[in-house]
Amino acid sequence: MTHSLTRTALVLLAGSILAACTTYQPEGVEQVRPNFPVRQGPDVQGAPLEPELPPAQSATAPPMAQPTTPIESRPLDPLPQAQPRPAGNIPPPPPPPAQEYETVTRTTATGQVVDADGPPQSYTVASGDTVYAIARKLSTTRDQLAADNNLSAPNYVIRPGQVLTGPSSKTKAYVVASGDTLFAIARRFSVSGQAIADTNEMQLADVIRPGQRLLLPEGFRDTGPVTSTVRVPVTRSAPVAVAAAPVTPPPATAASPPAAVARPQVPPPTPTPAPRPATPTPAPTAPAPLVSSNRTPADAQIAQLGRGRFVWPLRGDIVSTFGPKGTGKRNDGVNIRARSGEPVRASAAGDVVYAGDQVPGFGNLVLIKHADGWVTAYGHLARIDVKMQDRITQGQQIGQAGATGEVGEPQLHFEVRYAPTPQDRARPIDPMLVLPQ
Numbered sequence: 049m050t051h052s053l054t055r056t057a058l059v060l061l062a063g064s065i066l067a068a069c070t071t072y073q074p075e076g077v078e079q080v081r082p083n084f085p086v087r088q089g090p091d092v093q094g095a096p097l098e099p100e101l102p103p104a105q106s107a108t109a110p111p112m113a114q115p116t117t118p119i120e121s122r123p124l125d126p127l128p129q130a131q132p133r134p135a136g137n138i139p140p141p142p143p144p145p146a147q148e149y150e151t152v153t154r155t156t157a158t159g160q161v162v163d164a165d166g167p168p169q170s171y172t173v174a175s176g177d178t179v180y181a182i183a184r185k186l187s188t189t190r191d192q193l194a195a196d197n198n199l200s201a202p203n204y205v206i207r208p209g210q211v212l213t214g215p216s217s218k219t220k221a222y223v224v225a226s227g228d229t230l231f232a233i234a235r236r237f238s239v240s241g242q243a244i245a246d247t248n249e250m251q252l253a254d255v256i257r258p259g260q261r262l263l264l265p266e267g268f269r270d271t272g273p274v275t276s277t278v279r280v281p282v283t284r285s286a287p288v289a290v291a292a293a294p295v296t297p298p299p300a301t302a303a304s305p306p307a308a309v310a311r312p313q314v315p316p317p318t319p320t321p322a323p324r325p326a327t328p329t330p331a332p333t334a335p336a337p338l339v340s341s342n343r344t345p346a347d348a349q350i351a352q353l354g355r356g357r358f359v360w361p362l363r364g365d366i367v368s369t370f371g372p373k374g375t376g377k378r379n380d381g382v383n384i385r386a387r388s389g390e391p392v393r394a395s396a397a398g399d400v401v402y403a404g405d406q407v408p409g410f411g412n413l414v415l416i417k418h419a420d421g422w423v424t425a426y427g428h429l430a431r432i433d434v435k436m437q438d439r440i441t442q443g444q445q446i447g448q449a450g451a452t453g454e455v456g457e458p459q460l461h462f463e464v465r466y467a468p469t470p471q472d473r474a475r476p477i478d479p480m481l482v483l484p485q
Contacts (some may be wrong), residue, residue: 068455149470157236158273159225166219166263171212177448179204186214220268221261231442234356239269240484241442242359252359253441276303276420347481350466354422354482358395359442360463362386362449367393370478379427380476381463386449388430388458393443394484395424395462400438400446409459411452416440424475428453 169186183193194204197212206212222233230252234241243265245252256262363386368383386392398418405412410427414434417423430450434440451458464482465474 060424088390153186154276154408156232156274156276157222157225157228159223159228161220161222161232161264161270162261163283163374164219164221164261164263166217169217171214173206173208173210173212175208177206177208179206182206186326188211188215189477219241220264222264223398224226224256224258224260224262225259228256228258229295231276231357233262237264237270238273238355238357239265239268240356242380243484252443274442347478351481354466354477355462357418357422357485358464358479359393359404359481360423360483361392361395361424362390362460364460368475370480381461382479383461384456384462386460388450390449390458391445392426392429392447392449392460394440394446395442395464396422398422398424398440400434400436400440403432403434403436411455412447412450413453414446416446421467421469421472421474423463423467425465427461427463428459430458 069375084345095282103248104271171182173182179193180190183190188196190204193212193214194201195435199206220238222417224233224287230241230244234244235245241252244262245254247263247265247381279412351437357370363447366382367385368379370379394416396416396418399417401417401423402413402415406428407413410425412427412429412432414426414429414432415423416426429447431448433448434444440446449458449460453461455461463476463477463480465472466477
């Protein structure tokens with residue numbers, strides 16, 4: 049304790065002596081200062097270093113230099129006014145109006161049915177036939193039959209197995225109306241589109257035109273014009289604002305006062321800015337929400353609605369039919385045995401809405417959306433020949449049959465689905481109800 053107090057007293061004494069030395073300056077002696085910066089050392093109490101203060105200005109120092117020209121003083125320029133910042137919480141735009149739908153009834157295949165000449169009749173000669181007897185069967189004369197087949201008179205020699213050509217057959221034809229499609233016509237006459245195409249020696253993708261005559265195939269049954277009811281989005285046009293015309297002062301007349309007469313100065317009218325035309329709010333691109341259907345058509349109605357719309361995507365044995373397949377299993381379509389690489393064709397015209405292999409169990413899969421709420425699916429393809437958003441015609445090749453997915457042999461999984469309205473979910477139906485038998 050005694051040692052600590054003694055040391056503290058010595059430190060205080062040394063500090064006072066150092067302070068006295070720094071403030072003392074002999075009279076008449078100029079203080080010598082170094083020509084480099086000097087920092088004061090820490091005191092005995094550990095105070096931080098401080099820079100040396102500059103010496104006080106001598107009273108005999110010369111006066112400061114003055115400017116040779118007077119200095120003009122003026123107020124500072126005003127600062128530019130700050131622009132207001134936009135509010136931080138901008139309200140979100142109002143939601144688009146809900147899409148409205150309306151029910152529209154459309155009638156197609158309204159053309160007339162007329163008489164027409166069909167393909168020539170033919171007859172295969174059997175043992176014991178005569179030219180005269182064959183002519184009667186073909187509703188023609190012996191001479192006409194002989195002329196059509198280059199038979200020489202008077203014997204008219206014919207042989208068993210020989211095919212003779214007779215006169216043209218009489219049949220019915222349909223006169224194409226505006227807006228008709230081959231599939232609507234086939235639906236009216238309870239036949240397939242392929243049957244009409246074959247009868248008229250044309251392709252399914254060929255364009256038909258109003259006024260064209262299409263021969264009707266054998267076994268047709270006229271059910272009258274096709275009427276379908278669909279729901280379509282309602283398109284409403286937004287009102288367009290009309291710009292107001294600027295006010296133009298009337299021209300001066302002879303009765304106007306002379307220029308020397310003083311008149312009150314009236315400022316010209318400020319032109320009213322023309323309002324910009326209102327931009328119509330676009331309809332939402334998202335499809336209408338799908339809900340469960342409370343209107344499940346019966347099989348007979350499904351068969352009637354789908355008659356003549358679809359053709360077989362390929363021909364082969366049915367290895368799995370539509371419906372339940374044991375506990376917890378079900379086939380929503382049919383599986384058709386095929387050769388690996390065999391062409392798979394679109395069952396009806398439509399748009400490709402899916403083409404890929406991301407659906408478990410189906411391998412390479414193509415989905416095609418058709419008119420009036422129909423959808424078809426093609427699974428287990430070895431190769432896909434179309435892409436999404438492609439427009440497909442009936443009979444067009446969309447891929448090749450294979451064994452991708454959870455199958456052990458080449459085959460095609462084929463589904464047909466139907467939705468009565470755009471708001472309903474397309475439910476699977478038995479393809480055999482709509483495919484030609």
